[in-house]
Amino acid sequence: MNIGVIGVGKLGEFHTKLLAEIANDQPDVHLAGIYDLNSQRAEEMATKYSTPCFSSLEQLASTCDAAIISTTTSSHFGIAKKLLAEGLHLFIEKPITTTVEEADELIRLETENKVQIQVGHIERFNPALRAVEAKIGRPMYIQAERLTGFSKRVTDVSVVLDLMIHDIDLVLSLINSDIKHIAASGVKVFSNELDMATARIDFVNGATANVTASRLSRSRMRKLRFFCSNPKSYASLDLTTGKSEVFRLVKQDEVTSKSRLKSFAARKILEQFGEIHETMEGMALDYIHPEVPKINALRDELEHFINAVRNNTPVAVSSSDGRRAIMVAGKIADEIAANPASIE
Numbered sequence: 001m002n003i004g005v006i007g008v009g010k011l012g013e014f015h016t017k018l019l020a021e022i023a024n025d026q027p028d029v030h031l032a033g034i035y036d037l038n039s040q041r042a043e044e045m046a047t048k049y050s051t052p053c054f055s056s057l058e059q060l061a062s063t064c065d066a067a068i069i070s071t072t073t074s075s076h077f078g079i080a081k082k083l084l085a086e087g088l089h090l091f092i093e094k095p096i097t098t099t100v101e102e103a104d105e106l107i108r109l110e111t112e113n114k115v116q117i118q119v120g121h122i123e124r125f126n127p128a129l130r131a132v133e134a135k136i137g138r139p140m141y142i143q144a145e146r147l148t149g150f151s152k153r154v155t156d157v158s159v160v161l162d163l164m165i166h167d168i169d170l171v172l173s174l175i176n177s178d179i180k181h182i183a184a185s186g187v188k189v190f191s192n193e194l195d196m197a198t199a200r201i202d203f204v205n206g207a208t209a210n211v212t213a214s215r216l217s218r219s220r221m222r223k224l225r226f227f228c229s230n231p232k233s234y235a236s237l238d239l240t241t242g243k244s245e246v247f248r249l250v251k252q253d254e255v256t257s258k259s260r261l262k263s264f265a266a267r268k269i270l271e272q273f274g275e276i277h278e279t280m281e282g283m284a285l286d287y288i289h290p291e292v293p294k295i296n297a298l299r300d301e302l303e304h305f306i307n308a309v310r311n312n313t314p315v316a317v318s319s320s321d322g323r324r325a326i327m328v329a330g331k332i333a334d335e336i337a338a339n340p341a342s343i344e
Contacts, residue, residue, distance in 0.1 A: 001310060002032035004054065004064040006079055007071035008045040011093065012036070015068045018299045020049050022306065029306060032064045061086040066309055068302075069093060070120075073157045077102040080117075084109035089309045091302065093120040095165045096322030098157065100330060103323040110319055118305040118315035119322035121169040125297040125304075128242045129170070129224075131290040135246045136235045137228035139174050142209040144224050147217035150190055158194035159186070160329045160336075164213035168332075169317070169325040170224070177205035179328065184335040189216055199332045246288040 003023075005016045016034060023029045033052035036042035046053035054060040057079065060067065066089035069079055077097045080090055084106065096119045097103045110117050123129065144167035179201060186197030198212040222239035233248040301316060308315040 001028055001066060001306065002030050002064045003306075004032045004060045004067045005034045006036070006057070006060065006067055006069050007075075008034050008036045008042055009070070012068075012070035013045060014298055015070050015302070016045060016049050016051070018296070018302055019068070020051070022299065022303060026306075028310070033060065035060045057082055061088060064088060066090065066305075073098055073161060077106065080106050081109065084113055084115060084117075087113050087115060089115045089305075090117045091120060091305045092117060092322070094122070094169070094322065095119070095157075095161050095326045095329065096319060097326060098161065100323060100327050103319065103326060107319045107323065116308055116315050117319040117322075118301070118308065119317045119319065119325075120301065121166065121317045121321070121325070122297050122301055123166045123170050123222075123239060124173065124317055125295075125300045126239050127292045127295045127297065128237050128239050128244045131292045132235055132237065132244045132246050132288065135233070135248065135288055136226050137233045137248070138230045139226045139228050140207045141227040142171055142174065142207075142211075142224065144171065144209065144211045145221055146213045146223075147219065147221040148215050149217060149220070150195070150215050158197070158333060159213045159215050160194060160197050160333050161326070162213075163215060164197055164199070164211055164332070165325055165329050166222075167211045167213070167224070168328050169321065171201065171209040171211065172324055172328065173321070174226075175203055175205070175207045175209065177203040177207060179331075180204045182328070182331050182335055184332040185339060186336040194333070194336065197332065197336060199335070201328070242292040244290055244292060246286075248286040248288070249283045250286045251283065 003019060005012055005019065008016055019031045023031045031049065031051050033054050034042055034045055035054040035057060042053045061083055067083055068091045069076055070093045071079060073095060076092055080092055083090060097106065106117065146163045146167055148163065181202040182199060184197060184199035186194040189195040195216050196214040201209045201211065220240060224237040224239065226235040231248045231250050233246060235246045237244050304316040
């Protein structure tokens with residue numbers, strides 16, 4: 001399988017490096033080459049990773065079976081449309097496009113040309129989430145916070161499509177329900193696009209998600225908190241450090257914290273919640289603090305893409321998943337535009 005990389009900025013170099021490593025481990029995978037509008041950068045990366053430097057998209061398409069698109073969001077549609085028409089399988093970094101209409105066209109071309117698109121929503125592969133996903137029950141309230149510093153690299157899109165889109169996708173993947181209502185607010189500060197935004201998403205099944213994103217923070221943060229039913233549980237995840245904790249109310253014989261040390265820790269933690277123990281009605285607190293494996297999430301999702309193409313199996317994050325995420329992001333942006341805020 002010959003795979004090319006389009007766009008070799010900071011993220012594109014990560015893709016190139018990891019693809020070269022995968023190709024070294026898997027004989028049927030080959031890093032076919034790279035393409036970037038910045039020819040000097042492309043030549044530097046081609047030399048660094050011992051791979052050809054294509055002079056055009058057409059040249060790349062004629063050589064490759066699949067491609068990774070890691071360019072600016074606003075360019076995704078034009079590039080993907082050309083490569084799909086040439087029959088290439090695509091890994092497109094999030095978000096899939098900037099509009100639902102563009103996503104619909106890519107989905108049409110994907111079906112027409114019998115190829116696959118995987119969208120790079122990397123947080124689906126975050127080991128901190130994967131370590132507890134089967135333990136958290138049915139999420140009824142999710143709180144997500146994502147903060148980072150300002151970068152001129154992504155000022156072509158708002159913070160909703162740049163950062164919040166990660167948590168929008170996670171929320172949609174975890175809450176299996178249609179959306180009932182969205183309320184949102186946000187502000188432009190240092191760019192012509194939204195730099196800060198917060199949204200409340202209410203679902204038909206009664207679940208709610210509060211999602212906040214800012215690219216004006218002095219510190220970085222990627223945190224999720226879940227309040228769930230079946231079983232009643234609370235989970236706290238730090239997607240940056242990998243620290244995950246789950247607290248579940250279960251029957252005594254369902255407790256997984258068997259050691260005396262873990263049982264003592266669970267009791268001490270329970271005391272921090274106040275007098276909640278008086279409402280437990282004979283149930284026990286199950287405290288889960290899993291060992292989170294050191295997994296490179298980007299390599300993991302690239303390998304899922306390669307395996308899906310190789311075996312003709314469903315991708316981990318489909319073009320339809322990507323479409324739904326930008327549809328919700330668009331509704332959030334529309335809600336903010338209808339109630340604009342400003343900083344004087």
